[in-house]
Structures are given as C-alpha cells and as structure tokens.
Amino acid sequence: MKSPGMIKEIFILRSIGCLSIVLLHSIHIALTTVPIREMGELAAIFFDSIQMILYYGTPMFIFISEFLISYSYRNREIPGHFLKKRVRFILVPYFVMAIFYSLPFLTNGLEAWSIKLAINILIGDYHGYFILIIFQFYLFHYFFHRYLKNLKPILVLSAALVINASYLMIFNFTPPPETIPFSTYIWERFYWVPLFGWIFYFALGYYSGLYYEAFIRSLVKFRYLIIIGPLLTSILLLYLYHSGLVSVHSSKRTDILLHTTMFSLFLFYVTSKIKTPPKVLVFISQYSFGIYLLHYFYIFLADYVFRLYPIDIGVTYILLLFTFSIFSSIITIFFMNKWKYGYLIIGKVGAPYVTPDK
Template sequence: MIKEIFILRSIGCLGIVLLHSIHIALTTVPIREMGELAAITFDSVQMILYYGTPMFIFISEFLISYSYRNRELPDNFLRKRFKFIMIPFIIMAVFYSLPYILEGPNSWFIKVSMNLLIGDYHGYFILIIFQFYIFHLLFHSYLKKASPKILLPAAFLINMAYLTTFNFTEPPAALPYSTYIWERFYWVPLFGWIFYFMLGYYSGLYYESFMRALKKYRYMIVAGPLLTSILLLYFYHSGFLTVHSSKRTDIIIHTAVFSLFLFYVTSHLKYPPKVLEFISRYSFGIYLLHYFYIFLADFIFRQYPLDIGVTYILLLFIFSLLSSIGTVFLLNKWKHGYLLIGKIGAPYVPPASAGNDHKSTSL
C-alpha cells in the first residue's frame, strides 16, 4: 500500500469538510459578528481548500493505475465499484432529496431525479469517478503504450479550455437550460477533470520514476503551493476570476502542485500518522454524510443563535466530522450497512507485510 495516499485522501477529505463548514458559517453568521477581516480571511482559506475534490480524482486513478500496472483488470472491476460506491450514491441522492417532499410530490420527484441522473447534490463527484472507471476500462491498454509527454499536456489543454469556457463566458440564450448548465451541470462531464485523471494514471503507472521526479524537482514542489495560493487569491480578490468552486481554471495547477507537495513531504514519513490513516479509512462516508450534519447543526443554530463569531466554523467542522465518522462506524456494524454509506477502508499495511500483490483500497 502507498502510505502517501492515506495522507492525501485524509487531507483532501478534511479540506472538503472545512471548506463547506466555512461556506455555511459565512452564510449564517453576519459579518459584524464575525468581523470583516476574519470573514475575508476564511473566505480566502476556503478558496485555497478547493483542491479537495479534484485531488480525489488524482488519488482514485493513481491507485487503480498502480494496483493494476502489472496485471489485468478483473472481470468484476465495474461491478465491485457499483456495489460499494454507486449504490451509496443512489441512497444518498434519495436521502438528500427528502426535504423537497415538503414542497409537494412533483418537487420531490424532480429533485430526486436530478440528484440521481445529473448529480444535483454534492455526491456529483461519484458520477465523475464512474466516468473515469469506464474510461480506464476502455482505454487503459492504449494509455499504457502512449507517451505521457504527449497525453499529459493534451489533457491539461483540454481541461483548461473546458473550464475557461464556463468560467469566462455567459450562457447562450438560445441553449435550453443554459443557465443551469453554466452554473452547475458542467461540473459533471469528465472533460473538467481529465488532467487529474491523466496525472494520476501516469504517476501510478510509472511510480518509481514519479518518485524520482519529486526528489529532483523538490524545491519547486515545496514552493509550489505557496505560489499557486497567492496567484489564485490574487485572481479572486482582484475580480479577474470570481468563480467560487473547485471548477476554477486556476485550480488545475493549484491542485496538481498541492498533490505533488503532499506526496513529496509525506514520502519522508515511515508510517502515515494514525489520525490521518483513520480519517482516510472513513473518508468516503465522511464525504457523503458531512453536509447533512452541517445542515443539521446550522438549522439548530438558526433556531437558537449565539454570538460566537468564527468559532461557529470550528463547531460545524468538528460536529459534522465526528457525527459522520460515528454514523459510518455504526452502519458498518450491520452487514448491509456499507450499501447505505460505503465501507470503512482497510488499514495501512507496510510494504514488507503487504507482499507483492499490490491491492488497494481505492474507490
């Protein structure tokens, strides 16, 4: 098992929970209570944390590419992932649509259909991942023979062009549902994430070369996250690019640099820290459930508001994180609980103990 992946997955997961906690807190707590400087600071932190979702694309494909680089994909490759990933996505799509029942059966039917078919809730990420599972299944034999020196730049340009289109143009009036497509649906097609897939694929396929490259360019990699953070904050606060999501054009470079930085730094650790290994094992369930607990805490807070300022961010973060972990733990005590919320991942096993069969816990 690759210890660095445990750390990347946990850092990405914690980043997603924190940025959603910041988003809801900034929506609920007035600036006068939080303080203008604190609000701007946490808004900026939220912007930096948008690496989380695209990093999971990189992680997922890295593990698949690494695990099967010397063997064929099993016949149950898609079936296994449908069972452990797509079924929980379907369950959660229905779950997050339930409040719309209060608006009537038609509203609920529309919402649950949109959740299931086009990922109209934060679980949209799973639809993206499944596109790449199919893409890997269909094209891995070609990708293995192709040159990453050609495909990586090509994927980067496609990804940049795709996001630039939606970041810097207005929805065409003649296109049906163009506003929704420009604001939300463009998140789902794989073109907006193809570079992360290619980076993960070739990093896993050529793992040893990848690690040597990290050491060779270590100074650039260590400085990279600081530089990209400054750049994207400049673009954001200057008004040049005001999109507030992980689908910003500049997030492509930021995520790639941040992923390489974490990989390089954690490669010097003998074992992943226990707390990060633990979070990594629960990350899928945390991802699916944390927003529910953030909404629940925010609903209660709105009924009984307190003047706690930025502390509210910490409250949402801790409550949603611990509640999600507890729910995943309890549901997995039931033999079919994984169908609702996914399985708890396997613990880290040092390479000497893992043998030669590189089995992963990838989604």
C-alpha cells in the same frame, strides 16, 4: 511492488483531501449564517480566502483514485469484477444518498421532490456529483488503459491539460447563451459533471501510478519547485479571485488545475519522507468515503439548530460545524457498518494501513 492499498502517501492525501472538503463546506455555511458584524470583516475575508485555497480537495481525489487503479493494474489485467465491485461499494451508496438528500423537498410537494430526486440521481444535483465523475473515469480507464499505456505521457498530459483548461475557461469566462435550453443551470452547475472538466487530474494520476518509481524520482528532482509551488499557486489564486479577474467560487476554476497539481505533488513529496503515516490520518482515510457522503447532512443539521437558537460565537462556528460533522459522520459510519448491508448506504470502512515489513 507495494500493495496498492498500502502506499502510505495515499492514506495521507486521502485524509487531508477529506478534511479539506469538510472544512471548506463548514466555512461556506458559516459565512452564510454568521453576520459579518459578529465574525468581523477581516475574519470573513480571511476564511473566504482559506476556502478558496482548500478547493484542491475535490479534484485531488480524482488524482488519488486514478493513481491507485493505475498502480494496482499496471502489471496485470483488470479483473472482470472491476466495475461490478465499484457499483456495489460506490455507486449504490451514491443512489441512496441521492434519495436521502432529496427528502427535504417533499415539503414542496410530490412533484418538486420527484424532480429533485431525478436530477440528484441522473446528474448529481447534490454534493455527491463527484461520484458520477469518478465513475466516468472508471469506465474510461477500463476501456482505454491499453491505448494510454502505449502513448507518451507528455503528449497525453499536454492534451489533457489543454482540453481541461479550455473546457473550464468556456464556463468561467463566457455567459450562458440564451439559445441553449437550461443554459443557466448548465453554466452554473451541470458543467461540473462531464469528465472534460477533470481529465488532467485523471491523466496525472494514471501516469504517476503507471510509472510510480519514475514519478517518485521526479518529485525528488524537482523538490524545490514542488515545495514552494503551493505557496505560489495560492498567491495567484487569491489574486485572481480578490481582483475579480476570476470570480468563480468553486473547484471548477481554471487556475485550480495548477493549484491542485502543486498541492498534490507537494503532499506526495512531503509524506514520502514520513516513515509511517499518523494513525489519526489513517483513521480519517478509512472513513473518508462515508464522511464525504454524510458530512453535509450534519453541517446542515447543526446550522438548522443554530438558526433556531443563535448565539454570538463568531468564527468559532466554523470549528463547531467542522468537528460536529466529522465526529457525527464517523459515529454513523461505524454503527452502520455493524449492519450487514450498511455499506450499501454510506459505504464501507476502508482497510487499515499495514507497514510493508509486516
């Protein structure tokens, strides 16, 4: 069996997912900062569409995370330090970043900052909410993997798809009820956090890792559908969005379920044909967790400076935000990890890829 950390496809999927998230956030901020007259209306529509397509990034990380855990422990017991290790390396940086991203609210007074800090930590009211989702699935896997292992994959996947799609449809297609306290906030943001909105990606990752060899054979068997799949789901996604049938602008759209699945399978199939993953993608993969935590800070920093000293650069601003946030995050992660406890702040640098024959 391959070492779980050395599955080359995962290095590539993780790096592409990371870059996709940074790019879609760069596009989002650029579209809110640069006037359409400077960017051009067609260019704005184009990049808005690209942003929609890139929403596969966040849910794909759930597939990747569960795939690795399922593959790693499919023939052995989960160790006692399973949760402790993940609290140390993942949850602690989440808490630190929750504090960090709450600091700007100090300008609104101590009470406003305290509220923001509390909701950042407890319900993920910043882009780190994804870590709360991942941790729910760590717990779910830890307590229920023995039961899932004995069930038929098709039954679990079908049930997970129905639950996931039904849950998202409630928030995509119904207005917040006035009788529920904080319903607007729940409908606009909090519904992102419970695992029901992501459980299909977990199930797909679980059984793909558990039955890895059969999973690879299925990718080859259905390769033509998998190759054309992302194109078809992108067309469907953009049609539903631009027609106004599904106006939600996030990775929590119902149609993103199919879109992310096809992109994940496509990337897995294509990268399985590559003998060795590109070094640049391995490098990005190693720094992906820290980039995820830090990139928004550097995007906001660059955008703040740009608003103070605006220049007409149009769509080039997207590239500026993207490159600045990536390189700045990597530099910060590199030097922070030189400190003994730096990983507690922004996560540790991942292990490098080593070819199986070495």
